[in-house]
Amino acid sequence: MPKAHFYLIDKPRFREQPLLLVCELAKRAYAANLPTLILARDQAQAEALDDLLWAFDPDEYLPHQIAGMDADEDEAPVLIAAPDADAALRPLLINLRDAAPSGQFDRVLEVVPADPAARDPLRERWKHYQTLGFELKKFDM
Numbered sequence: 001m002p003k004a005h006f007y008l009i010d011k012p013r014f015r016e017q018p019l020l021l022v023c024e025l026a027k028r029a030y031a032a033n034l035p036t037l038i039l040a041r042d043q044a045q046a047e048a049l050d051d052l053l054w055a056f057d058p059d060e061y062l063p064h065q066i067a068g069m070d071a072d073e074d075e076a077p078v079l080i081a082a083p084d085a086d087a088a089l090r091p092l093l094i095n096l097r098d099a100a101p102s103g104q105f106d107r108v109l110e111v112v113p114a115d116p117a118a119r120d121p122l123r124e125r126w127k128h129y130q131t132l133g134f135e136l137k138k139f140d141m
Contacts (some may be wrong), residue, residue, distance in 0.1 A: 004129040008112040023056040037090040043082040100125045
């Protein structure tokens, strides 16, 4: 059964920089040997994530690439895709877009902003995944 996990931004460091939570989730996925695709909202967010992933953990490099930049992107454990990138889905998706992803994957992670006004699209996605029979969980981060 596919899973959808919603991560609610709670801690001050994630409130100040929500993309740090995305880096944390990508790091966990990499440690678990799960090929991950991050669905960025736009090209600027993809580039911001790329920069953050370089600097995120000073003790350990998190291998990643932006889709469409290099020929060997399929080998990158973490791939960041802007909406116009043609990237194949992976078992684990981290979705930062308003629309729910479609296609075949095992698990999707949704990052819930601290701002309650920004949560309506997430409620829609929760219902969407529920309708598809996903196992749903919520985590406070």
